[in-house]
Amino acid sequence: MNLPDPDSVPRREFCKAAVALGGTAGLSACLGVGDDRDNPGETAALSGVPAGDPESVPERQHAWNDVLERDESGNVVAPTHHVLRYCSVSDDLAAAIDDGDAGAVDDARERFADALSDIERGFEWSNEGLLFTVGYAPAYFERFDGRSEGPAGVDLPEPTALTSMEDPGFDTADVLVHLASDTPEAVLAAEEALFGGADAANGEPVTDVTDLFDPVDRRTGFLGPGLPREHRDAQGVPDDAPIPEEAPLFMGFKNGFAGSQATEDRVTITDGPFAGGTTEHVSKLQTQLNAWWNQENHHQRVAKLFSPTHAAEERVGEWGEKLGSNPAVADLPEDAIEFAREEGVVGHAQKAARARDEDGTPPLLRRDFPTTDGDHTGLHFLTLQESIADFVRVREAMTGSDLADESGVGSRLNNGILQYVFVRRRGNYLVPPRTHRSLPEPDP
Structure with missing residues (x-):
């Protein structure tokens, strides 16, 4: 380049x-x-x-x-x-x-x-x-004595497709x-x-x-107000897209709200030789945002990214500035299927909130960031969680297959932001505590 x-x-x-x-x-x-x-x-x-x-x-x-x-x-x-x-x-x-x-x-x-x-x-x-x-992939631990069960005490499966709508490649590099x-x-x-x-x-x-x-492989990205607007010349977004100057994401809003993030304590492994570590999932996502910016208005974008309630009550503002530290998606009507049936659309954040712990705690700590790798807009969707099962649970809620089956919302159309985001690669990793971060044994 x-x-x-x-x-x-x-x-x-x-x-x-x-x-x-x-x-x-x-x-x-x-x-x-x-x-x-x-x-x-x-x-x-x-x-x-x-x-x-x-x-x-x-x-x-x-x-x-x-x-x-x-x-x-x-x-x-x-x-x-x-x-x-x-x-x-x-x-x-x-x-x-x-x-x-x-x-x-x-x-x-x-x-x-x-x-x-x-x-x-x-x-x-x-x-x-x-x-x-x-971090270390399952393939790394399999090198030791043909070990197939992975690192001791850690849920770290090989990456796999998580919905019928995706066909990603899998990242299996050791480190x-x-x-x-x-x-x-x-x-x-x-x-x-x-x-x-x-x-x-x-x-x-x-x-x-x-x-x-x-x-x-080498992948890069950035996160900060105005950076997506400065890179509208990449494929996947109109070069005249009215991305707000303050927005850190190509879709025009902010993320990383404290109220929708797990704490570092929540995502930390508590038992076993890798206690003090965490698991990491990284998805390479590609975005196609021409329709997002050319066909949807602000009200529709808010409804699909957050919820129809957020759009109707003007909770969000231009780029998320009204939300403070909490997008307040957990206080929406509990019957998501009926809600989606009545509104004809369901929000991305609204769906993900269904996977919170019983006490309302988010299970994932997101540290994702936008990218223009390959001169195309995308997102390196990086999450930390105690168990990869936590990520799978949240991903299933975000997909909303149950909503599509029972509410009339389409599998992609009007189902959050699924029609604009495509999974290209997935990988799972163990991020050990510093004591074991250097080429660890599977059971140190």
Whole structure:
């Protein structure tokens, strides 16, 4: 891909493009240096990027909320720039695992642990520094003695299609690293140190682990008010779509309301050797929003995304500003089928709320973000939950097959936002506690 002229676009738009490009060229562009430098990550400390202390990082890899900013309503503000790196273990490491070569596996485990601690030394655990998680797919654990039951005490099935309307590919690469920061240089420098051969990040030496992994895929995204509006030139959305300036999503509204998010405690595994960890599901979604913007009016968009009640009572505002910290979908009429039959439409959030715990607690912590990977609008739908079964339960509620069967609402038409969003890939991962985050055994 080609980077835009840095003098002709806002800096954050340029940096978003640089993160999507990645590699030394992307990092060099963010740093304002030529891309002929072998290792831009070897430069002195990045300007304005605070260094960190591994001893101060929480045991839970997914413990981000305490260090992230909050908006005026108390909602957590997610980092702006995101990179997902999918990797398989190298052939040599795979052979060592298969052969039961404990010495070689222990050496790899120690080096990867050192590299991750080096990254934490280079970057403060914050949105201004770097937040990250390391997750492992079911296929990774199956490498150990042909183990088929997965990691001990964790519900981590292989990914599968979850509705009759989808036919996704499945992500089975061993390792998924999620890097996130408000500072694009931080994401790129850490990525280059772990996977690109740079021997330092933010001025701190980083242990070389490039021989341990083979890259499989790289996905990127962004989250922030105005960014979707700035990228209406991507396929999947009209280039004149009236996306509000404040909206962080291509559909024109905000998300991440505290009232519809699980707490980090709720999604944490409580028992077994991986207690303190969590499970992660990542879906790669593609959006087709021409009809959303050209055929639906604001009232209809609110009805389909939230509920007809939200539309009729004007609860949402232009982009969600009226909702504060709670979209209040749990207080709608309990008989969703009758509600849908009467209204002729059912809202996406309205359907998902049916899968809350008995005490009304949401079971999923969403950390998803928009993308223009492949020059097409989409969403990397990333959720954390104690059990993948929690995600499946919520996904079934969001699909609303029961509503389509009994209320007259179509399987896609007027059934939330299903007609605009298409699942392309799915993957499931265990995000262990930091103690076991480096190439863990299935039963450590």
